Amino acid sequence: MTRGRAGAGGRRLALALALLALTTAGCGGGSPAPDRPAAPAAHPRADPSVERALQDPAVARRLDRCPVTAPNHSVPPGESPPPGQPPTRYYGRGGLWTVVPARGVVVGDQEPDGALSMKFPWWRGVRGRLTITGRRLDGRAAPLRAHIPRGYGPIGFQATALVFPAPGCWEVTGRAGSARMTFVALVVRARPQ
Secondary structure: OOOOOOOHHHHHHHHHHHHHHHHOOOOOOOOOOOOOOOOOOOOOOOOHHHHHHHOOHHHHHHHHHOOOOOOOOOOOOOOOOOOOOOOOOEEEEOOEEEEOOHHHEEEEEEOOOOOEEEEEEEEEOOOOOOEEEEEEOOOOOOOOEEEOOOOOOOOEEEEEEEEEOOOEEEEEEEEEOOEEEEEEEEEEEOOOO
8 A cells, every 4th residue: 555645635535445445446535635646556355236236137148248348457656456466457558547347347326317427546647637538339328427526636546436328338538648548347227235
């Protein structure tokens, strides 16, 4: 784990990142200083919501037809896996990194308009404002919406929330400066417990 500045913002970030590890791909935090080291990494745990979703045969069939992105274990700058463990679920290329969803499945929280949202951590290895776009690959839908809060500085960790207008197979592309990175995930609604 990297060391950051102490204080309310740092404690909120640490708590949010602990939730990230538990919920597969969430993230958050306060307003870190631009010189703050990268946020602690999320490490895999079985996600009960993903496992419940995969019990639905229709979801399993859709997953078979969606070319989800597997982690490439490219570790963001300043991050490191726990001792003795591989850098699982990291995905990055060309100066941008994220944590891909467990088994390629995003179980989104339902928004008031019916869209599905999920928090995603990003790391920028190049200077530049992060932008994120996305499109559904297996049907028609409005474009992905991204909430990218300010206050994270021009480089390093960046919290985001991605809002998928409909379930389906989605391609997500992040850009910052000269860096560009794309991943694919299956987005599903949560199954009742």
